Amino acid sequence: MIPRLLTRLLTRLLSFWLPLTWLLLVTLCAVTAGWLPIPAPDLMDYDHQNALPGTAVILTENTAVAEARNKVYWLGTDSMGRDMLSRLITGARVSLAVGVTAPLIGLVIGGLLGMIAGYFRGWTESIIVGCMDVILAFPGLVLLLAVGFCFGTNLWTLIPSLGFLSVPSFCRVSRAATLQLAGREFVLAAKMIGNSNSGILGREILPNVAIPLCVYGLIVMALMVVVEGVLSFLGLSVPPPTPSWGGMIAGGREVLSEAPHVCLIPATVLFLTVLSLNVLGDTLRGWTRSL
């Protein structure tokens, strides 16, 4: 009895509370990055390049970096002597900005299209599904690279194109959910009373489609964070002075043999974030399926 309870508690902890805590922590850090007592992410300390995590700096003389006196590099510094913790926190902003907004665009557009396709059926559905198939036929990364090349690489081109790429998968989820709902009694009843189609879609179908869509959104978020990581690793995301996780990993790769932590710490943070999103998405999907 007690061991079973313990395993259940442990499972709950690992599959829900732990990933949630990590994600909240990352979000909190990213949001409050400006107010945290950390050195600026582009402040270079040439006396402490590739410093190990936990290196304490005690400045005896008055130097240019005087205001950052007696600090500790909790996660070390990178090959240019910039504080890793500060760069990670600032980099989280990029990852989260992409990871949250891009799926949101896809969720709204794809969700709407999927609902329309699943509710009206007929030629509307054929056209929407056909368009989605064409989008799916493109290898996403190549399209992203092409867009980045043509319109410049920054968040304002990256987020819309990532959002665009995520439309088909959201559309598929919402269409499948709508197809199931459209034949249910409460939808038929709403039709009988004489509600308009838009009324039924908004009041009856939307609330029921929203939950699976949002849960699926978490998994898409994980994917988006990875794609942003790949692009910034290749140097094709946000331009250099702004730190990003992928960019930090790329920078750390050059000193992988002397100072592995410069590369492995951001890699771990990226991994933990993606894992948390995946685990949370999976857990919530399991819970909401029984609803």
Add this chain to the structure above:
Amino acid sequence: MKFLRRKLLHFFLTVLIVSAITFAMIDLLPGDAANVFTGPEASVETVAAIRHEMGLDAPVIVRYFRWTFRAVNGDLGVSMITQEPVWDALVARLPVTLELLLFAQLMALSLAIPAALICAKKPGGTADRILTTMGFASLSIPNFVMAILLVFFFVLHLGWLPATSFTPLSEGPAANVRSLLLPGLSIALVEWVILFRVLRSDLVATLGEDFILVARSKGLSSTQVLFRHALRPSSLNLLTVAGLQMGHLIGGVLVVETIFALPGIGRLLVTAIYSRDIFMIQGCALWITLGYVSINLLVDVLYAVLDPRIRLERANV
């Protein structure tokens, strides 16, 4: 063959859109190719002359058809950096990319099939749980992080393998495999999970069927049942997913080729982007996209050939 006709129509439609987008990609570039070609310091007259010479002053439709006609005939322009014809560069790089793709997929399959068999033998058991969790974790490691981890561990830490030196197949298969081992592994260690999940759930479903019960009651050992009776009917979905994944792998190949400096199409594309070599980018994008679309078509057709139910079902949709 209504199904095949639909699929072919869909294929040609996609190819048309792909070519239009690839064409537009270069054509809509702020300041056209003539500007890029002559450089920023050229006079207005020079740019105009070059533009006329390159046929850039013709209407869009004319330019599109001209470009398509030349592309079909194997003329994708000349690299602006190396003056190498884009088509020849692509042909030279293609074998490396194809080899890496196949190699990675083979490794992923050889990881996924045994793992799925072990799991399906006792669903919900300890081995099943461990492998499923491991799969979940490795799915969350991006390709490029996996590549770096492998380099860190096998090259820098253990010193077993060379980091970045590609040996073509012509110089002996052993050296070739050695140089592809880490790149292939960094893709396979992420992608095997998808194959593993599909095969595992199919195996578990198959093992619940009546003919398995018959095989068991004949007195066959559970290993024999797994291999001889359950694996074959369960591998249909696996094949499709493996085929579809080949398209999905292209993204991973792009990054991995760059990290390991393999002379493949992915690396060609990324270096072309760095040097803003527009015709090369156009050629690579076209080839990769066409490859992706063709693989998807092939998988669909293969699926229909293998499973007659799909042929009928999909034709009616």
